[in-house]
Amino acid sequence: MTIERYITIDGEIVHFGAGQTILQAALAAGVFIPHLCFHPDFGPHASCKLCTVTVDGRNGSACATPAMPGQEVHSDTPELNARRRVLLQMLFVEGNHFCPGCAKSGNCKLQALGYELEMFNAHYAHFYPNRGLDASHPDILLDRNRCIMCELCVRASRDVDGKSVFALAGRGRASHLVINSPSGKLGETEFALSDKAAHVCPVGAIMPKRVGYSVPIGERQFDHDSLRQKVKKHTEWRSSGEERDGATKELVNGSVAVNSVKEG
């Protein structure tokens, strides 16, 4: 007797491969579950909690919960979306997220999730922290004001680039991104534009210099397609076998993820 490998997400049957998590299976099937700190090239981090789903009556992170046959998963429910919106609002007030003046606007996953979850304001009192800029690197600008501490750059620099340029220091409200150099400046490290860590930031914290508005506002990734539509389209491309430019499609472990969409 064989056990069929599928789960249901909001009533829809989703097949999964050996070792896949719920989020990986969902994305491979074109089912959108909101997420920020997940990237298909890295193991689960489960820190942003936006991918929280209800699995057989219990809440858990879809990125860290292995898919098991027969699981009944609920994701797109008013209750879960309301909680996700609260998580987003807390991320927005904790940093300095001013979309009109940010070169990442339109390519930003935090912003795109705000649209997706119909966030109209940040609700809570803003911290307006003063985290400072680091413009010491010739090719890359680091703006800590926009950092959401997803540790994608930390993971990429450590696990892929082998440079360990970034780390998180401090606890709770005092958490902040630190740089592995004597002065704490990015310019003193071996960080390069070709590094993986330079291209995984879901927000506008790590930005390549001199290309800020080369793609104008209105023609950016999420200006016409929502995150949900993007995930669906990527899966359609994959299943149609159609060759696409590697810059707009990246498939790892049979899954597509929001963070794998690179800037054009």
Add this chain to the structure above:
Amino acid sequence: MATAAQNTTPRKLRVATTSLAGCFGCHMSLLDIDERIIDLAKLVEFDRSPINDIKHCGPCDIGIIEGAVCNAENVHVLHEFRANCKILIACGACAVNGGLPAQRNHLDVAEILKHVYGDLDGKPSAPNDPELPLLLDKVRPLNEVVRIDYFIPGCPPSGDTIWKYVTDLISGNNPRLSFELLRYD
């Protein structure tokens, strides 16, 4: 008959608008509803607004406010609107999260004034007229000063966005914006 007809015609809603620490971009966007303003005028009449230059707000149904709260006068105007309007809408990025004016929030106000106006002959030359409203130490979005009922993000929200939101509201629906209309930039 005339009396009956009058009774069935709903009274016009009174709408007040103002700009606090804003650039009037949201008011420009409001005017971007173009000829739909004729339809709107059948449903609403304007109280205090930069459009008609009425200086103070009477009892209103809806108050639309652009701009953040950056000085003492902004606080007074905001309180006047809250006291008079049944529904207050924060319109645009500054009103919603502080926006551009809030970029000074990590700086000390006294230092800013010194830096901007400079010192003349060793004397501080920042304007000090009692008629000038004092700056707040931090720029705040509206909902950190008074209760706000609705929020329209965008810098500025497009005319279509404002139209959809306000018409949803005055037709008694919970306002919603489609993906195309909901923008933070």
